[in-house]
Amino acid sequence: MQVQGKYNARIFLAEQMTRAQGLRLKRLSEEAYQPAQYARDLSFTEAARRIQVLEAEIELANSF
Template sequence: MQVQGKYDARAFLAEQMTRAQGLRLKRLSEEAYQPGQYSRDLSSAEAAHRIQVLEAEIELANSF
């Protein structure tokens, strides 16, 4: 991100998925047998959405 010609590292980092999100998403995608749901270059919002969806799918599968 650039702000008035300067690179804004805080804005860039806010957009990227956090390390914790990455680790959680990787574990959940493996647990749900959907490794394609994990990608290193996701935004924080997209990672949060995928985590939520995978958690719901796993919970549903465990309810049977």
């Protein structure tokens, strides 16, 4: 990410989804039969939101 010609690695890394999030999101998206929910270029916040939604959907499906 470039901001006014400057590169700030901390901001860039803070915005990217972590490896752990990526692995969890991939597993959950496969378990929920929603592979489109996984993408390699998600932000940390978007990945966290998708993980939360998929966990809730899986928990709801398992309650039946």
